[in-house]
Amino acid sequence: MLAIIIPYYKFSFFEETLQSLANQTSKRFKVYIGDDASPENPSVLLEKYQGKFDFVYHRFDENLGGKSLPQQWKRCIALSANEEWIMVLGDDDVLSETVVESFYNNQDVFLGKTNLIRFASKKLFGKDIVDSSVFVHPKWESATAAFYRKFDKTTRSTLSEYIFSRASYLKFGFYDYPLAWNSDDRAWLEFSDGKPIFTINESIVYFRLSDLNISGRQDNLLLKNKSEIEFYKFIVVSKLKEFNKEQQLRLLRRYQAELRTTRSLKISEFFFLFFLYVKYANADWVSKFFKKVFHKMKSIL
Numbered sequence: 001m002l003a004i005i006i007p008y009y010k011f012s013f014f015e016e017t018l019q020s021l022a023n024q025t026s027k028r029f030k031v032y033i034g035d036d037a038s039p040e041n042p043s044v045l046l047e048k049y050q051g052k053f054d055f056v057y058h059r060f061d062e063n064l065g066g067k068s069l070p071q072q073w074k075r076c077i078a079l080s081a082n083e084e085w086i087m088v089l090g091d092d093d094v095l096s097e098t099v100v101e102s103f104y105n106n107q108d109v110f111l112g113k114t115n116l117i118r119f120a121s122k123k124l125f126g127k128d129i130v131d132s133s134v135f136v137h138p139k140w141e142s143a144t145a146a147f148y149r150k151f152d153k154t155t156r157s158t159l160s161e162y163i164f165s166r167a168s169y170l171k172f173g174f175y176d177y178p179l180a181w182n183s184d185d186r187a188w189l190e191f192s193d194g195k196p197i198f199t200i201n202e203s204i205v206y207f208r209l210s211d212l213n214i215s216g217r218q219d220n221l222l223l224k225n226k227s228e229i230e231f232y233k234f235i236v237v238s239k240l241k242e243f244n245k246e247q248q249l250r251l252l253r254r255y256q257a258e259l260r261t262t263r264s265l266k267i268s269e270f271f272f273l274f275f276l277y278v279k280y281a282n283a284d285w286v287s288k289f290f291k292k293v294f295h296k297m298k299s300i301l
Contacts, residue, residue, distance in 0.1 A: 002029040002103060002163065003083035006091055007076045009065055011040035013092035013208060018045070020094040020206075022052040026101035030083065031055035034076030037063040069180035070173075077169070085117075085163050093160040094124065094206040102203040103163060110198040115168040115191050116143070120201045121161045124208040137199040143192035144242045146183060149250070159184040161205040164191050175234075178223040182231035189239060228258045236276055248280040 004021065008014065021031060031053060035042065037060055046057055058079055065072040080086065085103075089095070099119060110117060120136045135156055137146070149155040162184075168191040177183045181236070187278055232255035240248050256273055259265055265273075 001083040002085045002087065002100065003077075003080040003166075004029050004031045005073070005076045005080060005086060005088045006031060006033045007065065007069075007088065008033050008038060008042060008091045009036045009037070009038045009040075009063075010091050011042060011045075011201055016094050017089065018049050019040055020097070023097045024053070024095065024100045024102060025097050027053055028104060029053070029100050030081070032076060032079040033057045034072070034079055035059040036065045037061060045115055050153050068176055069292075070176045070183050073174055073180075082166075084166055085205075086166055086169060087163045088159050090158075090160045090208070092208040092209070093158075096204040096206070097199055098115055099203045099205065102200050106198070106200055108249050114195050114198040115165040115193055116188060116195075116197045117163040118146075118157075118197050118199045119161045119178055119203050119205045120199070121156070121158065121205045121207055125205050126208075134204065136201040137197075139199055139201075140196045141199065142196050143189050144239065146197055147189060148243065148247055150185070151254070157185065157188070158205075158207045160207055162188065168193055177227040178208060179220055179227060181227035186231060186234060222262070225258060225261050232258055240276070240280060245280070252280065267279075 021029075032053060033042075033046070041059075043057070046055070049055070056079060060075070064075065077086060078090070102119075103117060106117075112217065118137060120134050122132075122134055137155065146155075146157070150157050164187070172187065172190040173192070174180070174183050175186045177186070189276065232251065235251055236255050240251060243251060251272070256265075259269055
């Protein structure tokens with residue numbers, strides 16, 4: 001069985017999300033809506049959808065998403081029962097009508113072989129504009145390859161377009177980065193747990209980009225930078241060996257660039273990076289980095 005978790009806060013596009021669930025050609029799912037103490041109570045709207053699909057609505061007394069989105073996701077998932085598979089769907093995102101049906105139709109192919117199922121996606125801009133581009137993916141792909149394509153800006157990825165196993169979620173959970181920026185990227189790297197991602201390209205998840213969500217806002221740059229530093233440190237410490245040499249160098253340089261976005265590098269950071277360049281990079285890059293370390297130490301002394 002599939003649990004669809006909706007961490008609710010914004011009313012503006014919520015009916016489109018609910019209507020897309022009512023339109024599903026398969027009703028083999030249960031929806032759990034966790035209201036994050038929103039000032040826009042959706043109870044009257046939800047009455048309209050009683051009987052159209054199975055759902056549970058719970059309103060929390062305290063707003064948690066403003067402090068920690070991953071903690072809000074966690075308590076919303078805790079509303080669910082023992083469904084084996086979980087989707088966390090944004091309260092302004094939309095499913096094409098065959099998403100659930102295609103998930104079940106492909107189970108004979110992916111059961112036991114993956115912890116992560118991914119769908120093709122399209123962008124929605126505001127209320128009416130749909131990007132004509134469909135982001136599709138290889139049927140089977142390692143989590144590191146999928147992440148690197150996103151890093152290389154040849155694809156995109158959002159929380160709503162994935163279904164993941166409850167077992168992998170319970171093992172790893174969502175890491176609590178500021179603004180949840182990169183929390184989903186880290187989840188897919190960890191939830192995969194050595195197994196490839198399976199993609200269903202014939203069904204689409206529509207991700208909405210607007211000034212109402214974090215992805216569409218420009219006033220969180222310092223927090224995003226903090227998250228990027230923490231995330232890329234996780235990459236270079238825990239995952240770098242899973243990439244090829246060229247990719248390793250680019251990821252190291254990205255971590256270094258994020259560190260230097262708002263300040264100069266600390267001595268400890270120089271030596272940490274130097275160690276990583278020695279371990280993963282070529283002699284030319286080690287030499288260049290050593291010169292930077294030398295000049296940094298000379299300026300201090």
